[in-house]
Amino acid sequence: MRYFDPKNDHIREEWRFPDGAALTVSASGEQRIVFPNGQIEVHAKDHKRREFPDGTIKLVYNDGTSETRYASGRVRIKDKHGNLILDSSAS
Incomplete structure (x- = not known):
């Protein structure tokens, strides 16, 4: 189901899905999906x-x-090929 509030300058549109997920599109074009x-x-x-519930991003x-x-x-960075560039906890 699509929601639209013309009075809200920050949110362009909002969608609610049967599985409980919600999609919000901001005025800047950023999309935010919240999963059940x-x-x-x-x-x-x-x-x-x-963003995961355990705090991992x-x-x-x-x-x-x-x-x-x-x-x-801990921070891990990989290049586009999956090669590890940085692991802050590696010895």
């Missing part, structure tokens, strides 16, 4: 971000580089 399992996915101009940039930030503070 607590995960949140954000599609911005320069990256996509998935996974980012994928337009150039294919990916970054994973764990709740513990």
